[in-house]
Amino acid sequence: MSKSIYNRRSFLTLTGVALGAVAIAGCDTPAAAPGAAATAPGAKPYIAIVSKGFQHQFWQAVKQGAEKAAAEFNVTITFEGPNTEADVDQQIQMLTTALGKNPAAIGFAALDSKAATPLLEQAKSKNIPIIAFDSGVDSDIPVGTASTDNKAAAGEAAKHLAGLIGNEGSIAIICHDQTSKSGVDRRDGFKDWIAANAPKIKIVDIQYAGGDQLKSTDAAKAIIAAHPELKGMYGTNEGSAIGVVNAVNELGLKDKLAIVGFDSGKAQLDAIRGGVMAGAITQNPVGIGYETVKAAVAAINKQPVKKVINTGFYWYDAKNIDSEQIKPNLYQ
Amino acid sequence: MSLVDSPAPHKPGLEPTSETTARKGNISVRLRSSLQQLLAFGSLIVLVIFFGIMNSRFLLPTNLSDILLSTVVIGLLALGATFVIITGGIDLSVGTGMSLCSVMTGVVLSYLGLPLWMGVVGGILMGTVIGAINGFFISFLRIPPFIATLAMMLVAQGMALVVSGTKPIYFTSTPGFSNLALGKPIVGLVVPNAVFIFFAAAILAGIVMSKTLIGRYTFSIGSNEEATALSGINVRSWKLWIYTVAGAFTGLAGVIIAARLNSAQPGQGLGYELQAIAAVVIGGTSLAGGKGSIVGTVIGALIMSVLTNGLRIISVPQEWQNVAIGVVILVAVYLDMLRRKETAQ
Numbered sequence: 011m012s013k014s015i016y017n018r019r020s021f022l023t024l025t026g027v028a029l030g031a032v033a034i035a036g037c038d039t040p041a042a043a044p045g046a047a048a049t050a051p052g053a054k055p056y057i058a059i060v061s062k063g064f065q066h067q068f069w070q071a072v073k074q075g076a077e078k079a080a081a082e083f084n085v086t087i088t089f090e091g092p093n094t095e096a097d098v099d100q101q102i103q104m105l106t107t108a109l110g111k112n113p114a115a116i117g118f119a120a121l122d123s124k125a126a127t128p129l130l131e132q133a134k135s136k137n138i139p140i141i142a143f144d145s146g147v148d149s150d151i152p153v154g155t156a157s158t159d160n161k162a163a164a165g166e167a168a169k170h171l172a173g174l175i176g177n178e179g180s181i182a183i184i185c186h187d188q189t190s191k192s193g194v195d196r197r198d199g200f201k202d203w204i205a206a207n208a209p210k211i212k213i214v215d216i217q218y219a220g221g222d223q224l225k226s227t228d229a230a231k232a233i234i235a236a237h238p239e240l241k242g243m244y245g246t247n248e249g250s251a252i253g254v255v256n257a258v259n260e261l262g263l264k265d266k267l268a269i270v271g272f273d274s275g276k277a278q279l280d281a282i283r284g285g286v287m288a289g290a291i292t293q294n295p296v297g298i299g300y301e302t303v304k305a306a307v308a309a310i311n312k313q314p315v316k317k318v319i320n321t322g323f324y325w326y327d328a329k330n331i332d333s334e335q336i337k338p339n340l341y342q
Numbered sequence: 343m344s345l346v347d348s349p350a351p352h353k354p355g356l357e358p359t360s361e362t363t364a365r366k367g368n369i370s371v372r373l374r375s376s377l378q379q380l381l382a383f384g385s386l387i388v389l390v391i392f393f394g395i396m397n398s399r400f401l402l403p404t405n406l407s408d409i410l411l412s413t414v415v416i417g418l419l420a421l422g423a424t425f426v427i428i429t430g431g432i433d434l435s436v437g438t439g440m441s442l443c444s445v446m447t448g449v450v451l452s453y454l455g456l457p458l459w460m461g462v463v464g465g466i467l468m469g470t471v472i473g474a475i476n477g478f479f480i481s482f483l484r485i486p487p488f489i490a491t492l493a494m495m496l497v498a499q500g501m502a503l504v505v506s507g508t509k510p511i512y513f514t515s516t517p518g519f520s521n522l523a524l525g526k527p528i529v530g531l532v533v534p535n536a537v538f539i540f541f542a543a544a545i546l547a548g549i550v551m552s553k554t555l556i557g558r559y560t561f562s563i564g565s566n567e568e569a570t571a572l573s574g575i576n577v578r579s580w581k582l583w584i585y586t587v588a589g590a591f592t593g594l595a596g597v598i599i600a601a602r603l604n605s606a607q608p609g610q611g612l613g614y615e616l617q618a619i620a621a622v623v624i625g626g627t628s629l630a631g632g633k634g635s636i637v638g639t640v641i642g643a644l645i646m647s648v649l650t651n652g653l654r655i656i657s658v659p660q661e662w663q664n665v666a667i668g669v670v671i672l673v674a675v676y677l678d679m680l681r682r683k684e685t686a687q
Contacts, residue, residue: 065508065609093499094612188660218660222610223603228412228647232654235405236397256603260411260524260534261404276512277605 054086057306058108059117060101061091062144062190067341068248068273068295072144075299076117083307085114095187096220098122105129115139115306121190123148139309143302145192154315156301158293160192163323164199164246167270167291169207170325171242174268174288178210179241182233184250186221193218196246196272214240219253226253227260234261242268248275251290255281274326274340282328289327292339297321381677382626382641386648393652400655407532409644409651414523414540415440415599417643419618420625421547422473422591424639425556425584427622428564430631431487433585435476435494436592437614441607442502443468443596448511448606451519458516465600466593472498473589477582495615502608511606523601536598541640543594548636550587560584565632620667621646624674645670 059076063069073089080087088108092100098121105126108116116133118140120126130151133140142152145160171181183200187193197216204211215233219225226245230253234240243258245251251271255278258267264286271278271290281287298321305315326336393400419436426433447465450456456464472494479490513519523536551557559580562570571577600606625642627634649670653663 065503067509070508094609096613215654215657217654223605223607224415224599224610227602228408228651229654231408231412232405232651235402235408235651236399236655236657238399252603276510 054084055114055307055310056086056088056111057115057117057303057310058111058113059087059089059302060104060108060119061089061117062095062101062119062121063093064089064091065093066248067275068293071295071341072299072302075296075301076303077299078296079300079303079307083303085303085307085310087117087303091119092121095121095190098125102126102129109133109136109138112136113138114310115141117141117143117302117306118147118152119144120147123191139306139315141302141306141309141315143298145190145195148191153309154305154317154319156298156305156319156321158298158323159320160195161199161202163272163291163293164196165203166323166325167244167272168200168203170289170327171244171268171270172204172208172211174270175211175241177208180212180214180237180239181242181244182214182230182237182240183216184226184230184233184243184245184254185216185218186226186247186250188218193246200244200246219250221247221249223249223252223256226250227256228253230254230257231261234258234263234267240267242270245269245271248273248278251287252277252281255286258286279331279340282326282331285328289325292324292326292336294322294324294339295341296338379626379635379638379641382624382638382645382674385674386641386645389645389648389652393648393655396652396656400652404532405651405655407534407537409647410537410540411534411602412651413643413647414536415595415602416614416617416621416646417540417640418543418591418595418598419614420621420639420643421544421636422588422595423615423618423622424547424625424627424634424636425551425560425588426487427619427627427629428560428631428634429581429584430564430567431480431581431585432491432619432629433476433588434488434491434615435472435498436588436595436618437611437616438495438499438502439469439472439589439592439611440596440599440614441609441611442472442498442505443593444600444606444610445502445506445511445608447597447600448513449505451513451516452511455515458519458522461516461519462522462597465597466590469589469591469593469596470586471589472592473586474582476589477585480585481578481581495612499612502611506606506608508608510608513600513604513606520601520604523598536602539594539598543591544636544640547591551636556580556583556587561632563631617646620671624671626674626678628678642674 061069061072069091076087076089090104101121102125106129109129109132116138127149130140130149134151140152142155144157146155146157183197185193185197201213204213214237217229217233219229226249230243234257243254245254254269258264258269269287271287274292278290282289301319301321305319308315324336324339330336399405419440423433423436443465446468447461450464451461476491476494479485480487523534525535527535527538559575563577563581567577621643622639623629624645625638627638649667650663653666
């Protein structure tokens with residue numbers, strides 16, 4: 011029920027905005043309604059972007075990058091996403107609505123690739139190119155994917171945690187999701203690196219807490235209670251990493267447990283500055299949004315698009331947190 | 343244990359029964375309700391012993407304190423939900439409502455820079471406002487509780503995001519705020535403030551439930567709304583009050599979760615309402631209304647967190663943790679039904 015209300019409202023707003031634009035611009039934009047824009051010659055192409063979230067700052071940064079590219083390449087975009095990363099249905103509904111508007115291209119970050127497959131096929135039959143972004147879409151239909159190589163990034167996190175604990179001992183993982191590609195890749199990339207490079211390190215437990223800070227905190231505390239020998243922990247996204255930090259703070263174990271995290275956010279930056287957390291991997295969210303729109307424009311113009319557009323990642327810690335290279339990719 | 347026998351004396355004498363059978367009924371109800379709590383409490387003890395045997399680290403004081411701490415937020419939400427469910431209603435807005443209350447505390451403390459106590463009051467007031475609006479729609483506009491609170495769930499979620507600008511609000515300008523949840527009031531004891539606040543709130547809820555008119559009419563409306571109205575009680579306005587009281591607990595939960603995370607997380611809360619309802623149901627409160635207790639809810643919330651923590655301690659995969667909790671809910675409700683059928687015969 012929530013979805014239809016949400017969509018109808020956003021659609022109405024959108025139509026309202028479009029009508030307003032017509033009124034103001036007069037004869038300059040004969041077809042300002044986004045649905046028609048794709049087909050009207052001379053009008054700005056319309057790209058619908060359906061993200062995995064909206065309120066989280068990460069998605070706001072992606073949106074910012076997408077808007078930057080939209081201005082640069084002279085296209086219109088809409089950017090929307092479900093309330094939480096568990097709302098697969100809501101996202102499917104958004105994708106359906108986006109398709110109904112007949113856009114020139116679609117940017118899509120799937121919460122559940124399989125659930126979206128019928129809609130993706132529908133887009134393909136309508137010759138609407140799909141650009142996947144972030145965790146991507148597990149399908150051949152997207153012409154390209156702009157994303158962080160999560161496996162490689164998680165490997166980098168593993169390398170740093172292994173170094174911090176002297177390449178041996180017990181560690182545990184708080185993961186945000188066991189079904190989404192980003193959750194799985196960030197877990198497996200980490201595990202694979204440990205298995206290949208640090209055989210004396212044992213991953214004693216992996217718990218999933220949906221990226222919810224409170225649940226992640228409680229999960230991390232339970233793991234610490236069960237494994238007093240634990241030397242390090244890894245949180246696979248902002249909420250998971252903050253959960254580990256909270257657990258260590260609440261139990262007074264600072265300096266006894268090495269923590270590495272993923273993504274940024276004020277609490278995580280504070281934890282790194284304060285020495286509770288050793289460091290974290292950050293993606294390049296602005297770059298993800300930018301590259302998605304850039305690739306969509308290329309696809310609309312029938313130019314070649316790289317199948318995998320690697321938007322990069324960085325390791326940051328107390329030493330380089332304020333450097334020119336890292337700073338733009340961190341958000342408060 | 344004064345909270346335990348609370349429902350019995352107020353089991354409304356509205357049904358046209360003779361004095362003697364009413365008294366007999368009271369005794370059997372009293373027996374039944376304490377038996378039920380005994381059983382719930384017994385299951386809690388059995389679970390604790392089971393996990394203790396599986397991994398002795400489960401019984402460490404720090405872990406037991408962690409279990410209590412992890413009970414607090416869901417427990418507070420469940421206290422409020424108990425009132426609503428005993429009236430025969432339901433409240434789906436407590437999870438996202440809680441987040442809106444957190445955000446309100448954040449607005450008062452971090453945006454307006456007001457003193458700490460005003461942040462606490464602001465959060466709780468927000469909860470009562472949410473509850474009062476729910477109550478108004480349900481009792482005066484006759485919208486079914488499920489629909490009214492479902493709508494409020496969405497409104498609260500949206501408002502939390504709107505007010506906070508979709509960003510978490512941090513309490514950097516109120517350094518003592520997290521102590522509200524995590525400070526240790528008793529030297530040498532690991533149990534933090536939030537746990538004491540929860541038990542104090544539970545005792546308060548128990549008193550309201552057993553010693554005040556609000557409590558009395560909560561049961562009365564739940565067992566027979568029409569009869570209650572016919573006996574001259576203003577059911578509409580009492581319902582409004584009951585939802586408002588329930589909202590205050592949502593508000594307190596919002597303040598406590600904000601203090602524990604030292605931030606108001608506007609995107610949080612969805613799904614917490616179902617955990618709260620589960621705690622209430624495990625505690626023996628009937629979704630049909632008219633029957634339940636605060637002690638049962640406290641035990642229900644403890645069972646939920648003991649299960650979650652215990653299964654984690656013995657490294658059961660997440661997927662199976664959910665299955666286990668689901669099964670416990672089913673078993674608890676089924677046993678409750680069996681018991682009721684027996685006493686009815």
